[in-house]
Amino acid sequence: MILEHALITVRPDAHAEFEVAMTKAREVIAAAHGFGSLRLLSGVESPDRYLLLVEWDSLEDHTTGFRESPAFLEWRSHIGPFFDGQPEVDHYAPVAGLP
Amino acid sequence: MILEHALITVRPDAHAEFEVAMTKAREVIAAAHGFGSLRLLSGVESPDRYLLLVEWDSLEDHTTGFRESPAFLEWRSHIGPFFDGQPEVDHYAPVAGLP
Numbered sequence: 001m002i003l004e005h006a007l008i009t010v011r012p013d014a015h016a017e018f019e020v021a022m023t024k025a026r027e028v029i030a031a032a033h034g035f036g037s038l039r040l041l042s043g044v045e046s047p048d049r050y051l052l053l054v055e056w057d058s059l060e061d062h063t064t065g066f067r068e069s070p071a072f073l074e075w076r077s078h079i080g081p082f083f084d085g086q087p088e089v090d091h092y093a094p095v096a097g098l099p
Numbered sequence: 100m101i102l103e104h105a106l107i108t109v110r111p112d113a114h115a116e117f118e119v120a121m122t123k124a125r126e127v128i129a130a131a132h133g134f135g136s137l138r139l140l141s142g143v144e145s146p147d148r149y150l151l152l153v154e155w156d157s158l159e160d161h162t163t164g165f166r167e168s169p170a171f172l173e174w175r176s177h178i179g180p181f182f183d184g185q186p187e188v189d190h191y192a193p194v195a196g197l198p
Contacts, residue, residue: 019197022194023197040191042191042192042194062181094138094140098139
């Protein structure tokens, strides 16, 4: 399992629209090969910041399998209009013994 | 539920020791009021960076209940020696419909 970790800043006037758009975007990403789960959370200290956590079977399922597929453009077409700048995306792997 | 989100940079020579220390520290935090779960993951793009995700029943269970208790000092005594700088800690709340 690889965890995609994305910090997304959303325009202050677009929180509700972004959250609705993510429910549609989730249907797109959930159909991708290697997709495991998706969680979206909103910042307590920074209300415009959202934390997106997506579990993938492997790094490549995200970085090439999904990102280089037409589905990625569809995913972004739902949520991208509400971004305030580019998301910060990186990946994390489980530590043995600390699931 | 509130998610504590901590980005921890660990000294390059201390990864293995930090991971063992976290298994001990977990026993301390798991006994705290309002603790739900703990996950530790290591950075793919930045190997010295760890992502710690702790679920709490409420924000206050972490920020006052745990941090202001003697258990916090014990928790930090296990893992703090391996930090390279101060962790970046913030909190996130679930978004309705996107658990």
